[in-house]
Amino acid sequence: MGHxxxxxxxxxxxxxxxxxxxxxxxxxxxxxLASMALVALFSAWAY
Amino acid sequence: xxxxxxxxLGTYLVGIxxxxxxxxxxxxxxxxxxLAGRKMRWWAxxxxxxxxxISAITFVGTTGQAYTDGMRFLVVYFGLPFAMVILCLTLVPxxxxxxxxxxxxxxxQRFDARTRTLTSLLFLLSRGMAVGVxxxxxxxxxxxxLGWGESTTILVMGxxxxxxxxxxxxxxxxxxxxxxMGIIWIGILLCFGVAVAQLPAGFGFxxxxxxxxxxxxxxxxxxxxxxxxxxxxxxxxxxxxxLMLAYFGCDQSQVQRYLSxxxxxQSRLSLLFNAFLKVPMQFLILLxxxxxxxxxxxxxxxxxxxxxxxxxxxERADPRDLAALQGRFTAAHEARRRxxxxxxxxxxxxxxxxxLAAESALQAVRGDAVRLVERVNGGARYNDTNYIFPTYIVSxxxxxxxxxxxxxxxxxxxxxxxxEFNSLATATMIDFYKxxxxxxxxxxxxLLVSRLFTGLWGAFACLIALQAGRLxxxxxxxxxxxxxxxxxxxxVFALAVLTPRASSAGAFYGLMAGMAAVALVSRxxxxxxxxxxxxxxxxxxxxxxxxxxLSPRAVGHA
Numbered sequence: 001m002g003h004x005x006x007x008x009x010x011x012x013x014x015x016x017x018x019x020x021x022x023x024x025x026x027x028x029x030x031x032x033l034a035s036m037a038l039v040a041l042f043s044a045w046a047y
Numbered sequence: 048x049x050x051x052x053x054x055x056l057g058t059y060l061v062g063i064x065x066x067x068x069x070x071x072x073x074x075x076x077x078x079x080x081x082l083a084g085r086k087m088r089w090w091a092x093x094x095x096x097x098x099x100x101i102s103a104i105t106f107v108g109t110t111g112q113a114y115t116d117g118m119r120f121l122v123v124y125f126g127l128p129f130a131m132v133i134l135c136l137t138l139v140p141x142x143x144x145x146x147x148x149x150x151x152x153x154x155x156q157r158f159d160a161r162t163r164t165l166t167s168l169l170f171l172l173s174r175g176m177a178v179g180v181x182x183x184x185x186x187x188x189x190x191x192x193l194g195w196g197e198s199t200t201i202l203v204m205g206x207x208x209x210x211x212x213x214x215x216x217x218x219x220x221x222x223x224x225x226x227x228m229g230i231i232w233i234g235i236l237l238c239f240g241v242a243v244a245q246l247p248a249g250f251g252f253x254x255x256x257x258x259x260x261x262x263x264x265x266x267x268x269x270x271x272x273x274x275x276x277x278x279x280x281x282x283x284x285x286x287x288x289x290l291m292l293a294y295f296g297c298d299q300s301q302v303q304r305y306l307s308x309x310x311x312x313q314s315r316l317s318l319l320f321n322a323f324l325k326v327p328m329q330f331l332i333l334l335x336x337x338x339x340x341x342x343x344x345x346x347x348x349x350x351x352x353x354x355x356x357x358x359x360x361x362e363r364a365d366p367r368d369l370a371a372l373q374g375r376f377t378a379a380h381e382a383r384r385r386x387x388x389x390x391x392x393x394x395x396x397x398x399x400x401x402x403l404a405a406e407s408a409l410q411a412v413r414g415d416a417v418r419l420v421e422r423v424n425g426g427a428r429y430n431d432t433n434y435i436f437p438t439y440i441v442s443x444x445x446x447x448x449x450x451x452x453x454x455x456x457x458x459x460x461x462x463x464x465x466x467e468f469n470s471l472a473t474a475t476m477i478d479f480y481k482x483x484x485x486x487x488x489x490x491x492x493x494l495l496v497s498r499l500f501t502g503l504w505g506a507f508a509c510l511i512a513l514q515a516g517r518l519x520x521x522x523x524x525x526x527x528x529x530x531x532x533x534x535x536x537x538x539v540f541a542l543a544v545l546t547p548r549a550s551s552a553g554a555f556y557g558l559m560a561g562m563a564a565v566a567l568v569s570r571x572x573x574x575x576x577x578x579x580x581x582x583x584x585x586x587x588x589x590x591x592x593x594x595x596x597l598s599p600r601a602v603g604h605a
Contacts, residue, residue: 015312
């Protein structure tokens with residue numbers, strides 16, 4: 001398959017925080033859901 | 048505009064062009080010019096990605112949209128964080144490891160030359176048109192402030208951006224974006240703070256929010272399942288997700304930013320940086336627009352936001368009709384002010400009803416004014432949404448702040464333009480000139496031609512900008528135009544990385560089918576444009592897979 005015809009993979013930096021990439025992605029998704037929840041709360045709040 | 052405002056704005060313009068030229072020194076080959084030598088760090092790329100996306104249209108158009116329609120537009124960005132994660136898992140590693148200059152170059156490695164050429168051509172068409180609108184929006188600002196012609200503004204802004212991008216390439220783009228993004232954040236926080244501080248005595252921030260809430264301007268989450276309703280929660284989450292996947296994953300103006308990363312990790316982090324910041328930033332911009340709406344309850348708004356059109360109306364309309372209209376408008380505004388104060392004091396249902404009636408009465412007079420303008424202009428559609436925020440800035444910001452906020456609008460425009468000039472030149476150079484006409488030029492020759500293409504695209508953008516005034520709300524125009532192609536191109540990239548069975552014929556004809564499907568949906572249904580990307584991507588993927596399965600050699604390039 002074409003996308004398996006990879007070039008020599010360049011060296012990469014270590015994962016910067018949280019130890020693994022899946023944990024970083026999970027943190028991003030949790031933050032996104034939290035921001036949406038805050039926006040919903042902001043919209044519905046009785047001022 | 049005071050002399051201090053001019054000093055601030057002039058300092059910004061001279062400073063950013065000088066800095067851009069200085070930051071872009073030392074280019075010796077295309078790798079330097081187009082990808083900044085592939086040495087950039089995540090935070091610089093991340094700020095550049097953000098600056099490229101936040102155009103002056105975002106700043107001027109969405110504040111105006113929040114004023115007239117509320118904060119519903121925020122949902123468009125709800126899909127962005129998820130799109131960033133998906134891209135980090137899928138396309139970004141493929142692009143980075145393939146060591147390509149353009150996203151479309153990767154499609155030739157995976158499929159064939161015609162798929163690469165067609166997708167790159169679609170990018171050039173859609174982005175080439177969009178960059179003209181991006182350049183046009185800030186010209187509205189100075190036309191309101193000084194009565195300058197929009198053409199003059201277009202040439203000043205486009206020309207100054209061309210100078211540093213033409214000289215320094217992507218290095219100039221990224222480093223000026225870093226500075227411009229800092230200025231933009233300062234401006235956003237400043238506008239927000241000033242809008243709150245300028246509320247009248249005895250009328251607090253909470254009162255302002257209550258008033259905005261009564262008119263449904265704080266409503267963001269519309270759970271309607273309708274495909275035709277604009278900016279529903281689902282169109283934002285799903286349509287917005289596909290829009291952001293297409294924009295950040297398949298649009299060279301963004302791909303080129305993160306291809307400049309020193310490593311795959313740097314490229315990924317730059318996108319995730321955006322995933323954290325984009326929604327809060329857009330929230331603040333929209334909320335500022337809502338606060339300007341509240342502000343104009345206590346300060347007289349103009350009958351028309353476009354001062355040029357107002358002057359035309361004064362020249363061409365019957366003076367008695369216009370005076371009567373202005374009188375009704377002033378009275379309706381005064382009635383709305385009293386109703387707003389009454390509602391803020393009591394917060395009772397009756398007061399809310401009275402306030403909404405006063406708001407409707409004011410809008411009815413405004414509607415009469417708009418119809419009068421359209422009649423005077425021979426029936427041409429009139430929309431002054433993009434003039435609201437600039438009018439507020441020059442009318443009520445003092446002590447150099449107007450100059451600073453205008454510098455923010457310039458920064459937002461120039462950062463986007465710079466990225467787009469650079470990426471349009473890259474696609475032209477890599478996907479066409481070097482692919483078909485002159486594959487083995489010397490480094491000096493390639494650099495010279497790359498600069499030539501940068502200049503040509505800049506000139507083309509100026510030409511398009513001169514025609515953009517005939518289009519409607521600029522923010523919608525840009526997104527709508529991109530939506531005709533974006534989703535279909537995303538479908539091709541999905542075929543490339545998600546399935547080994549996709550063949551080049553499947554990708555090519557799938558792309559045709561996707562664009563045809565979007566054209567049909569657009570022509571014969573009232574489906575909102577945010578769904579076009581979903582339609583395009585899904586049709587391309589399904590048709591591409593089906594054709595690949597039917598073709599004699601079902602497996603793609605091995």
